[in-house]
Amino acid sequence: MALRIYAPASSANLSVGFDSLGTAISPIDGSLLGDVVQIEESDQPFELESVGYFVRKLPKEPQKNIVYQAYVLFSERLKLRGGEVKKLRLTLEKNMPIGSGLGSSACSIVAALVALNQFHAEPFSKMELLEMMGELEGRISGSIHYDNVAPCYLGGLQLMTQSLGNICQPLPFFDEWYWVLAYPGIEVSTAEARAILPKTYTRQDVISQARYLGSFVHACHSRQAQLAALMMKDLVAEPYREALLPNFPEVRQGCKDLGALAVGISGSGPTMFAIAPDLAHAQKLYSYLESNYLQNNEGFIHICKVDNQGARAIG
Ligand SMILES: Nc1ncnc2c1ncn2[C@@H]1O[C@H](COP(=O)(O)OP(=O)(O)O)[C@@H](O)[C@H]1O
Ligand SMILES: N[C@@H](CCOP(=O)(O)O)C(=O)O
Numbered sequence: 001m002a003l004r005i006y007a008p009a010s011s012a013n014l015s016v017g018f019d020s021l022g023t024a025i026s027p028i029d030g031s032l033l034g035d036v037v038q039i040e041e042s043d044q045p046f047e048l049e050s051v052g053y054f055v056r057k058l059p060k061e062p063q064k065n066i067v068y069q070a071y072v073l074f075s076e077r078l079k080l081r082g083g084e085v086k087k088l089r090l091t092l093e094k095n096m097p098i099g100s101g102l103g104s105s106a107c108s109i110v111a112a113l114v115a116l117n118q119f120h121a122e123p124f125s126k127m128e129l130l131e132m133m134g135e136l137e138g139r140i141s142g143s144i145h146y147d148n149v150a151p152c153y154l155g156g157l158q159l160m161t162q163s164l165g166n167i168c169q170p171l172p173f174f175d176e177w178y179w180v181l182a183y184p185g186i187e188v189s190t191a192e193a194r195a196i197l198p199k200t201y202t203r204q205d206v207i208s209q210a211r212y213l214g215s216f217v218h219a220c221h222s223r224q225a226q227l228a229a230l231m232m233k234d235l236v237a238e239p240y241r242e243a244l245l246p247n248f249p250e251v252r253q254g255c256k257d258l259g260a261l262a263v264g265i266s267g268s269g270p271t272m273f274a275i276a277p278d279l280a281h282a283q284k285l286y287s288y289l290e291s292n293y294l295q296n297n298e299g300f301i302h303i304c305k306v307d308n309q310g311a312r313a314i315g
Contacts, residue, residue, distance in 0.1 A: 002038050058098070156171075173220060193241055
């Protein structure tokens with residue numbers, strides 16, 4: 001029987017934690033914003049089919065599809081520990097736009113590896129699987145970062161600790177916040193958005209950013225929503241990336257004027273997020289972003305909440 005694994009979109013960095021923070025997100029209307037990978041038995045050693053709205057944006061050569069690479073890596077690791085790889089067929093439903101800042105590659109990687117692991121009766125632990133996810137994400141973006149794959153896989157807000165045997169640990173977060181996510185419909189490559197960042201930062205910027213991140217984590221644990229939102233500031237990436245986004249400074253100010261608690265770039269963009277304290281504010285932000293940030297028909301806006309489940313089997 002076929003198994004279908006859904007892996008949700010994620011918003012990395014949250015402004016304050018470059019490569020260190022990421023949250024899984026899901027639209028409040030119940031729609032699925034993420035990729036699905038279906039796995040089933042086959043009489044061939046391996047088959048891969050890609051379907052879905054964004055399939056036309058995937059690399060033409062199947063070997064370049066990250067789902068194919070996930071299969072190869074999983075098989076190598078399984079053989080290394082004496083396991084046997086079953087004959088199987090994967091179907092990727094590519095629902096997430098590529099280069100969107102919503103962890104599109106992470107959705108495919110996570111859905112594929114979770115499906116493969118379940119199909120083989122879970123030979124790998126969560127952290128072993130997550131390590132493979134980070135390796136695959138690193139091939140795409142140029143360096144390993146877990147801030148999309150970790151929340152996409154495990155759900156909630158994750159802090160990348162990368163020590164003591166844990167790649168990440170969950171942080172208590174503010175489930176009452178509404179996340180308004182606006183994808184303008186243009187593509188920004190994560191690898192390119194990383195390449196434009198400075199190689200070094202001033203001591204003052206390093207000190208300030210450490211203070212913001214420390215205060216943010218403290219605010220999460222002590223349930224101070226206002227302090228957490230105030231600390232969502234970015235001296236590492238946003239000042240250098242904002243030029244890649246259409247009218248970002250003006251739109252950010254417009255969102256703040258409408259009462260957004262925090263506004264920033266989701267991942268490496270071009271999606272931006274605005275956090276609202278309640279649904280009424282979220283709806284105003286939705287209308288504003290619809291008129292002022294979307295660039296073409298590919299663009300979309302979703303009012304979301306944190307997805308605390310992460311990757312999961314669906315019917
Ligand atoms: N299944 C896949 N899903 C998304 N991107 C893929 C996939 N397979 C290969 N790729 C490639 O990975 C790169 C993803 O770009 P990136 O800017 O990192 O997107 P995102 O930030 O949305 O994950 C693109 O070059 C794309 O062609
Ligand atoms: N920390 C990374 C996150 C990239 O997220 P994506 O959704 O744009 O892939 C970065 O900021 O480069």
